[in-house]
Amino acid sequence: MDLNRYRWFGCAALALLLVGCDPAQKKDTPVAPQALAPAVEQAAPQPQQPAAPSKQAIHQQQLQQLIERVNKAYAAGDAAYRRGELTQAKTQFDKAVDIMLSSGLDINSEPVLKEQFDRIVDQVNALEMEALKVGNGFVPKVEETPGEVASDVTFEANPDIEAKAKAQLATTKSDLPLMVNEYVASFINFFANSQRGHNTLLHSFQRAGRYRAMIQRVMAEEGVPQDLIYLAVAESGFQPRAINPKSRAGGMWQFMPYGDYGLKRNAYVDERFDPEKSTRAYARYMKFLYSQLGDWYLSMGAYDWGAGNIQRAVQKTGYADFWELYKRHNLPGETQNYVPEILAAIIIANNPHQYGFDEITLDPPVLTDTVSINYSVDLRLVSDLVGAPIDEIMALNPSLLRMVTPPDGPFDLHLPAGTSGLFQERIAVIPERKRDQWRYHRVTADDTLESIAHTYHVSVSDLANANELTAGESLSGVEAVVVPTAPAASPSAHTVMYTARRGDSLVSIADRFGVSLDQLRRWNKIASGTKVTPGQRLHVAEPVAARSSRSRHRTTITAQDLHPHAKSSGKTTHKKSSSSKSSAHAKGSSKKQK
Structure with a gap:
């Protein structure tokens, strides 16, 4: 949209200059003595000063300069977005x-x-929303996986490594039927003897410490081999937010955005990025594949290529054996490498010192409190309430596509271990309808309303009104204040708008943004039976209602408020990550197609 440009024109008034006469040039005119008066010296004319700019002109000039700065920042963000630099784009x-x-x-x-x-x-x-269609929004790029690193290099099997690996199989404990051949040995050689391969596998092993206990528990509950954990080495390097830019597969187990795996996906949440829920879906899918194919190597290949493709290759050759399909060139190149790479990772993980992995220090396990909520809350407010960095809160909730939890719940909010009680106490003093907008600030001795307002980029009057204070009032005795970060009476600050296009219907729009048809109608005041028209702008998230300056509830937080005797607003559990009752119904569909 082109912005209106303002031009101001100054105006000047012309003054009449009084010109004095030279007495020598005057005609002599008889004048009566009584008409004479003392001569008065004529003041010299002063140059006219331009009129000072009006207050309105100054205001308009400042406004124009402000808009130019805003446009410059937005243009920089848009350029970064087009280059794929999402973190820089979000900053701008x-x-x-x-x-x-x-x-x-x-x-x-x-x-x-x-x-x-x-x-x-x-x-x-x-x-x-465009970014969400291909990934999980403005999320930093993740590290390369061992599979990605190995895909663009050529390496050969080392006979000594192959012989050593075969000898170690007799003492290697695994609940999978391990074997070593030249293909597996070539990957062992790459991971053991190339710096790039070694480092990426090392980092994957280290990250595995965050989720190992959870994954092992889920694997045991679902009845699948424990060593299937190492498919995550090839898929994501144990990075819950990993996304394949080509196939759009996402999460630790790289599920495709389509397919019935029992994982929820809408405009707010993508459970492919939830470590435990996606792990349970993965375990159930692998169990399904094994029930169809009867062989774990074929099941691994099917996870990469699709059960239908593996079954057709078996029918074509008559061999229900992964290595026979490999030798007969009935597998795509990626799937040929997929199973040997996983077997190499399992063998190295069971004998790390034999292959130069002496420095493995596992990351500590992710421990969380989980609170089940049915309201929308901004993650920055969560960060304020429990006193944890926002990056930590985001990392504990990787399935969230936005900085806010879903408006219609339920959602399992993961908090740092031991903080659920503090969260429940402090969230109770903030009106539920404001939890997706407001912030929470612990007052220090040096704080004033002005300094807090400056920190959060809000006006002093809005901050004072939200806490029923006057603009110049002291914060003495106030332990904490809530901060209304949404500009007053500005729904668009926290409202997602969508412009309808040709072919859209209310049903298709509701489905696209993961909301119900009734919600979409209510938010936009659309009667039943009314059709959407191209160009029509619609709220696709709940609009933020304008606040009344005269109708407020007391929200200033004192020491007494920090220990309310209200009932808990959610159900709390303490565990390593959230539980899941999701189910995966793969029915022969491919997990991903690259």
């Missing part, structure tokens, strides 16, 4: 919004600024 988009919020101007009373604010928020939301 946030900067554009922060410039407006910290300007000291009332956005809602400045039509041009409000239009600019709404436009940028809408466009950032649109770009975010």
Whole structure:
């Protein structure tokens, strides 16, 4: 949208200059003596100063400069987004919004600024939704996996390594039928004797420590071999947020976005990125594949290529044996490498010192408290309430596509171990409808309303009103305050808007954004039976209602408020990660197709 440009024209008034006469050039005119008066010296004319700019002109100039700064930040974000630099893009988009919020101007009373604010928020939301279609939004790039590193190099089997690996099989404990051949030995050689291969496998083993106990528990509960954990080496290197940019497979186990695996996926949540829920879906899928194929190597190949493809290759050759299919060139190159790579990882993991992996130090396990909630809450507020860095809260909840939990719940919110009680106490004093907007700030001795407002880019009046304080009031005796980070009466600041296109229907839009048809109608005040038209703008998340400055509840938090006698608003458990009752119904479909 082209912004209106303002031009100001100064105006000047012309003054009449009084010109004095030279007495020598005057005609002599008889004058009566009484008409004479003392001569008065004529003041010299002064140059006219230009009129000072009006307050309105100065204001308009400042407004124009502000808009130019906002446009510059947004353009930088858009350019970074187009280059695929999502972290930099998000930084610039946030900067554009922060410039407006910290300007000291009332956005809602400045039509041009409000239009600019709404436009940028809408466009950032649109770009975010575009990013979500191919991944999990503005998420930093993950490290290369061992499989990715091995796919672009050529390496040969080492006869000595092959002989050593075969000799060690007799003492290697595994619940899978391990074997070593030249293909497996070539991967062992790569991971043991190349720096790149060694480092990526080492990092995968280290990250496995975060999830090993959880994965082993789920594997045991589902009745599949424990060593199937090492498929995660090839798939993601034990990175829950890994995404394949080509196939769009995502998560620790690289499930495709389509397919019935019992994993929820909508505009707020993608359970492919939930470590435990995706692990349970993976274990159930592997058990299903084994029931169809009767062989764990074929099941591994089917996980990569698809059960239907493996079954057709078996029928074509008459061999229900992975290595026979390999030798007869009835497998794609990726699947040929897939099983040997996993077997190499299992063998090295069981004998790390024999292959130069002496420095493995497992990452500590991820321990969490899990609170089941049915309301929407901003992760930054969660961070404030439990006193943990926002990056930690995000890492504990990798299935969230946004900085906010779903508005219609339920959702298992993962918190740092031992903090669920603190979270329940502090969240209770914040109105439920404000939990997806407001922040929580612990007051220190040096804090003032002005300093807190500056920190969070909100106005002093909004901060004072939200806590029923006056703008200049002291914070003495106040332990904490809530911070209304959403601009007053500005629904678009936290509302996702969508512009309907040709072929859209309310049903298709509701399905696309993971909301119900009733919600979509209610948010947009659309009567039953009404059709959507191309170009129509719709709320696809619950709009934020404008606040009334006269109708407020007391939200200033004192020492007494920090220990409310209210009932807990959610069910709490303490465990290593959330439980899941999801089921996977693969029915021969491929997990991914690269």
